[in-house]
């Protein structure tokens with residue numbers, strides 16, 4: 001059985017990482033256009049670097065929560081593919097083996113000259129940190145207005161799902177939100193979020209709970 005899991009910021013909220021659109025979310029205190037677009041990068045590179053440096057430093061201090069661990073336990077019985085919109089590495093640290101990052105990864109940087117030149121990066125990234133072609137390195141994160149190269153492999157994975165779990169996402173950002181349209185007609189969909197963005201239907205079972213409560217419970221049921 002193929003289980004595909006689409007996760008958003010809500011799954012990492014209880015680890016201490018702010019979501020984007022909740023009250024007091026990350027975008028509340030930040031202008032998206034300034035810190036998460038190619039134009040913002042051009043206009044004030046230092047500000048963008050500092051924004052992601054803060055996120056990276058924070059990530060190194062937090063831990064996966066019960067929801068991340070429950071998803072890794074799901075591999076005991078199912079072939080599990082996680083498609084995450086999150087740039088954190090909490091699924092990997094919890095032990096999930098197949099994790100596709102739709103929006104990039106905070107602990108990686110890439111060359112502005114060659115987008116395939118990607119490096120692991122755990123420290124601050126500063127102006128003057130160059131790749132081997134003497135070009136500035138940038139966060140390996142998809143910004144608004146940029147292509148989402150991992151969408152195509154993600155949609156192929158989603159097409160094979162027998163069960164789709166959607167966890168902690170406002171379903172407001174495309175193309176990520178469109179992934180649920182790729183499932184087969186008989187795929188069972190579970191949506192876990194305390195403030196779910198979609199309504200229940202014959203196809204979709206809504207579980208109105210925080211991830212750390214709803215995900216372990218559902219995983220226990222699926223493993224039975």
Ligand code: OAD
Nearest residue numbers: 008009010013019020021085103168169170173195210211
């Ligand atoms: P959002 O901030 O838009 O949505 C967070 C979702 O998590 C909401 O539906 C909340 O109800 C839910 N939530 C909050 N606390 C939760 C908890 N404890 N357990 C479960 N769910 C909880 O975040 P995303 O949907 O992930 O992209 O946002 C999508 C993309 O928009 C992000 O990847 C990011 C952002 O701009 C980029 O930066 C490219």
